[in-house]
Amino acid sequence: DTGVSQDPRHKITKRGQNVTFRCDPISEHNRLYWYRQTLGQGPEFLTYFQNEAQLEKSRLLSDRFSAERPKGSFSTLEIQRTEQGDSAMYLCASSLSWTSGKYNEQFFGPGTRLTVL
């Protein structure tokens, strides 16, 4: 396994279009996270899954954003009716869930850079 992968790495779209990003976590990881990172800022939490269940969503995640993890493996993040303010790097991370209080590290993917024109 080569780690967390994301596709595409770069996406340029016009305002109003829909875009979908994919994240493939490390195969045995049951937790998957999505973050957004704008220039000069740290990553901002968007949502996280444990297996196929979406357990938490940030208030940053507007109705135009939806994430799925249908079989508890890969995940998709869709943005509908994109706006220029959606331009950012979208990061995915995965980890094992905590067991008996043992922490399990998050591993990040390389990100998908979205530019909305």
Next chain:
Amino acid sequence: AQTVTQSQPEMSVQEAETVTLSCTYDTSENNYYLFWYKQPPSRQMILVIRQEAYKQQNATENRFSVNFQKAAKSFSLKISDSQLGDTAMYFCAAQPGNQFYFGTGTSLTVIP
């Protein structure tokens, strides 16, 4: 509200010297984790070091160590014997529950 503050947007250090990056945080939780992540120009985030809040002993990982002051809610990163490969953005992060909260980052440049 959970916040993480990094007050040093940019820092530089001579190769082989020591540098300390500052971080303060605010959380109402009693149990949490603190992290330093490195993001090189290729932009893939890598965990540098982790500290459990209930542990008083400061974490160390080779040339990286932290100074964790729980009462002051301070969590600084010390990099000893700086190397050119340490040039990167460094993010401090707190995890009080399932969510991570990141600071705005410190851009560190190691000068040959």
